[in-house]
Amino acid sequence: MTVNNKRVFYVKYLAHEIYVDILKKRPDVRLDRLENETPEATFAPVLADAHAYQIGAARDELAPHFHAHAELLKRAPNLLIVSSNGAGFDPVDVDACTAAGVLVVNQSGGNANSVAEHALGMMLTLSKRIIQSDRRLRREANVNRNDLIGNELKEKTVGIVGLGNVGRRIAELCRGLLHMKVIAYDPYLTVDEMAKRGGEKVELDDLLRRADFVSISCPLDNKSRGMIGAREFALMQPHAYFVTTARGFIHDEKALEEALRDKRIAGAGLDVWAKEPPPPDHPLLQFDNVLASPHTAGVTREARINMGRIAAEQILDALDGKRPPRIINPEVWPVYARRFEKAFGFMPG
Ligand SMILES: O=C(O)CC[C@@H](O)C(=O)O
Numbered sequence: 001m002t003v004n005n006k007r008v009f010y011v012k013y014l015a016h017e018i019y020v021d022i023l024k025k026r027p028d029v030r031l032d033r034l035e036n037e038t039p040e041a042t043f044a045p046v047l048a049d050a051h052a053y054q055i056g057a058a059r060d061e062l063a064p065h066f067h068a069h070a071e072l073l074k075r076a077p078n079l080l081i082v083s084s085n086g087a088g089f090d091p092v093d094v095d096a097c098t099a100a101g102v103l104v105v106n107q108s109g110g111n112a113n114s115v116a117e118h119a120l121g122m123m124l125t126l127s128k129r130i131i132q133s134d135r136r137l138r139r140e141a142n143v144n145r146n147d148l149i150g151n152e153l154k155e156k157t158v159g160i161v162g163l164g165n166v167g168r169r170i171a172e173l174c175r176g177l178l179h180m181k182v183i184a185y186d187p188y189l190t191v192d193e194m195a196k197r198g199g200e201k202v203e204l205d206d207l208l209r210r211a212d213f214v215s216i217s218c219p220l221d222n223k224s225r226g227m228i229g230a231r232e233f234a235l236m237q238p239h240a241y242f243v244t245t246a247r248g249f250i251h252d253e254k255a256l257e258e259a260l261r262d263k264r265i266a267g268a269g270l271d272v273w274a275k276e277p278p279p280p281d282h283p284l285l286q287f288d289n290v291l292a293s294p295h296t297a298g299v300t301r302e303a304r305i306n307m308g309r310i311a312a313e314q315i316l317d318a319l320d321g322k323r324p325p326r327i328i329n330p331e332v333w334p335v336y337a338r339r340f341e342k343a344f345g346f347m348p349g
Contacts, residue, residue, distance in 0.1 A: 057086025
């Protein structure tokens with residue numbers, strides 16, 4: 001085996017050590033670690049050499065010069081694969097990668113349970129008014145319990161937007177654990193596929209009108225960007241909660257602020273933001289009925305280990321000439337295969 005002929009680089013703080021451990025076991029792989037603070041000039045030689053690049057999934061967390069855009073790709077002529085640490089791949093310009101013959105993979109499914117549990121936690125916390133109870137108890141001597149009447153989730157309707165890995169797990173938990181009714185909007189799934197994933201297929205407007213909890217778990221793309229705005233919040237019931245663990249920009253923050261101010265909905269659970277992390281004086285953080293987290297739905301030990309392992313396996317698949325299972329741009333394969341052959345002397349299968 002040729003030593004060190006496959007070159008991988010990753011941005012340090014984003015990768016779990018299991019990722020490093022797996023790749024380090026391979027004598028044919030040279031692994032370069034960069035820090036998020038590494039200046040552009042320093043990583044130019046690494047870039048010029050690299051076959052594989054492990055990148056973060058959240059846009060604002062990664063220094064802009066690390067984003068996999070056309071400029072970066074021009075300076076990385078040997079690059080075969082860009083791999084996002086998450087299910088999302090915000091810092092990756094997929095079209096530019098496809099044009100350059102570079103495979104893009106994500107780690108979809110690796111953090112699905114963690115994200116779904118977070119969505120469920122938000123629904124429970126909001127509905128049972130746990131945060132409000134906690135806050136009031138800390139500042140008031142005689143809290144009136146009747147001000148804090150909550151609702152059970154049992155037999156309520158959850159409307160899930162996007163029934164992929166995360167949405168499906170939310171559906172399972174809501175139905176199985178809490179005996180909720182599940183309706184879902186996902187234009188990519190048929191009625192039967194939806195039923196297999198435990199949801200009744202409905203259109204988005206219908207979902208917004210019927211749901212007691214609206215939970216967003218679809219990817220951010222051109223179709224979902226701005227999908228939930230003033231019109232959509234107006235369709236929701238006044239007692240309904242809006243929860244999102246997907247991406248900022250799918251919902252319009254200004255419209256949500258207005259819906260909350262006008263009491264058109266009961267509250268919101270927000271893990272994702274247009275700008276992350278949101279500043280403490282963000283208007284949405286001023287509402288007592290907003291439960292907020294800084295994109296931590298998938299930040300659990302278990303998810304990090306899963307994601308790191310899957311990411312390392314997919315990088316090795318690609319560098320060993322096997323087709324990784326989670327390709328975002330499968331149409332690139334023929335061009336990729338020719339580039340791979342040129343680099344390693346055989347066609348990937
Ligand atoms: O960095 C992470 O925790 C992953 C982000 C998560 O939203 C995902 O895209 O899977």
